Amino acid sequence: MSHRSSVHFGNRCRLAAAGLAVATLAAGLAVVGLGGPVTASQRLCTLHQQPVPENSYGVTTGTYLEPGQSVQLTGGGAIWAGVWLTGTNGPEGWFNTSASSAYPLPGAREYSLLARANGGWSYIGQYGTVTNTGSTIVPLQLRTNDNIPGNGSGAFTATYTTCYTDGDFRRAGHANGVRAMASAAGRLYAVTNDDKLWVRDPVPQDSVWTHIGQASGVRALAGTTTQLYAATTGNQLVVRGLEPWNVPWTAIGHAYNVTTMTLLGGKLYAVTSDGLLWDRDLTPADINWRQIGSAVGVRALGASATNLYGATTDNNLWLRPPAPVASWTYLRRAYNVTGLASAYGYLFASTSDNHLLYRTIPATG
Incomplete structure (x- = not known):
């Protein structure tokens, strides 16, 4: 030049x-x-425990996944779905049910724990993995497979671990x-x-x-x-x-x-x-x-x-x-x-x- x-x-x-x-x-x-x-840098890991209330239309966590990155989640806790004459259920959702098109994830168990990194929701239940299959950095999101959030009570807990090497990019x-x-x-x-x-x-x-x-x-x-x-x-x-x-x-x-x-x-x-x-x-x-x-x-x-x-x-x-x-x-x-x-x-x-x-x-x- x-x-x-x-x-x-x-x-x-x-x-x-x-x-x-x-x-x-x-x-x-x-x-x-x-x-x-x-x-060579030290690898550091953090344990996350994220509440997922029944009344939420979606919880956006502070965890961001790079393209191709996966995270394994364990579901815990319990919710009442708000349906009369029913009790509480865990993150696996209702047994022997299949959600209709009115639910966030049709075909999956009703009132179960869901997650997504992009695109549609994925069933997590008691244990599952979600992957960022896109080309951009996106937040991890969680919710219940509930067609009417807010008419019940309780919350699931999504537990997962994220690890990074000192020197990896993280979101600021x-x-x-x-x-x-x-x-x-x-x-x-x-x-x-x-x-x-x-x-x-x-x-x-x-x-x-x-x-x-x-x-x-x-x-x-x-x-x-x-x-x-x-x-x-x-x-x-x-x-x-x-x-x-x-x-x-x-x-x-x-x-x-x-x-x-x-x-x-x-x-x-x-x-x-x-x-x-x-x-x-x-x-x-x-x-x-x-x-x-x-x-x-x-x-x-x-x-x-x-x-x-x-x-x-x-x-x-x-x-x-x-x-x-x-x-x-x-x-x-x-x-x-x-x-x-x-x-x-x-x-x-x-x-x-x-x-x-x-x-x-x-x-x-």
Whole structure:
């Protein structure tokens, strides 16, 4: 991304880029040999006991399942279905009955324990498994197979265990419509699809995003302790302060075909639509960018204090040092990521299904 660069490089720039591209071929994400995770981490498990009242039309738990993830549930407790001259029943439901089309799960036992991760409800009863068969992260939901919730009493209890490895992504709240994200001065900043700029605290639970201005045409974002840098659809590099109100963006240079951007060690790093990785100094002037390697398929670029992270369109997370011609190392799966930013030992990710995720940064990252 030199001063003349874009997809339409001048001949001299093309030759330089081609030479470096050959040197970096082995480091490209498309051809790199996939290594294992950077570090082995401790696996932590949590026991959940979720009440499922008879009068509820559905309980949305705080457990979110990634695509393909399953959870095993054990049902307990008892409800009275509200039908006169009947007693209470456990999560297995009524014996010798088959629910009609008026029930949440027709064909299953009436007044039994149900669960779902997406799509329709599944019978759980005293013991069962539910799987997220979709392509997005979804919450685990529970309810009774009751056609008239609220006319009875009691509650089932769904008991299940979730486990994660320190370093796995977990949900930190919502990030609706985020197309670019960055950290600056210890806070998270995001640009949404309606060209608005937002800020929130980098905490591992849901928090309020505050609207602080406009970001028309901004498609990539990076931040320092005092400023936000952005690459626009008009191929400009622009900058603004961190004031919590709308202030103008000032153009300071070019940023041709940049799709995602981050900051590390006093330099801007950017990925362009042709799958190349570039860097440049923060000098507030129109200076050349330097090509430093390949970033094939990287949709979101982020950084820790020492390394770059890349989330790719095939739902994987990679790490590499910022040095030219460095190799990318595979970390783990990372679904539907649109933005990456780090703060206080966490790597945060926004997703196209409107979640904000977080994971710890490994000791090597």
